[in-house]
Amino acid sequence: MNKEIIFNLPVKDLERSKAFFAALGFSVDPAYSNENAAFMNVVDGTLRVMLMTETFFSSFTKRPVVQAKEANEVIICLSCESRAEVDSLIAKATAAGARIPHPPEDNGFMYDQGFEDLDGHLWNLVWMAPKD
Missing domain, CATH: 3.10.180.10 (2,3-Dihydroxybiphenyl 1,2-Dioxygenase, domain 1)
Structure with a gap:
């Protein structure tokens, strides 16, 4: 499959x-x-x-289309290869018109940042430290 x-x-x-x-x-x-x-x-x-x-x-x-700027059903999360990739994609999203809903979160083992696309859909970009 x-x-x-x-x-x-x-x-x-x-x-x-x-x-x-x-x-x-x-x-x-x-x-x-x-x-x-x-x-x-x-x-x-x-x-x-x-x-x-x-x-x-x-x-x-037959269901109504949710207006993502008013309600949310899902957050799309993409894993990144590095913190730099997270920051790079956030910079590109911002330059293209995205809204950034919160500052980056750095937990040591995980680094993430999100953006809201033009229609309000939420995306989260995350880097996770490799397991030993």
């Missing part, structure tokens, strides 16, 4: 969101993208996000 994680996120402005995530180093897979959705490679083809216009996203469920 192929082990990929693909999550779908509703967005208000698809082009603006594509540009935001491209600034973080995510790439668009044009084979699975159109005017309603963009299939973004996040981590080496094993983790992907499908950015969907809210209208298109709504066609998959």
Whole structure:
């Protein structure tokens, strides 16, 4: 079985969101993208996000679309290879328009920082010290 994680996120402005995530180093897979959705490679083809216009996203469920700036259901957490990678991605996210909800947390064995994307979805970047 192929082990990929693909999550779908509703967005208000698809082009603006594509540009935001491209600034973080995510790439668009044009084979699975159109005017309603963009299939973004996040981590080496094993983790992907499908950015969907809210209208298109709504066609998959009868539930209302949560406005992530008002409520939260999930925090997407990405592991990083170093503290420097956490800081670098936070700097890129900030430059692309992200909001930073809290300062970095350094617990010695773990370092993390989060950001809120253009639509309010929460992302957390974490580095964990290797186990001996």
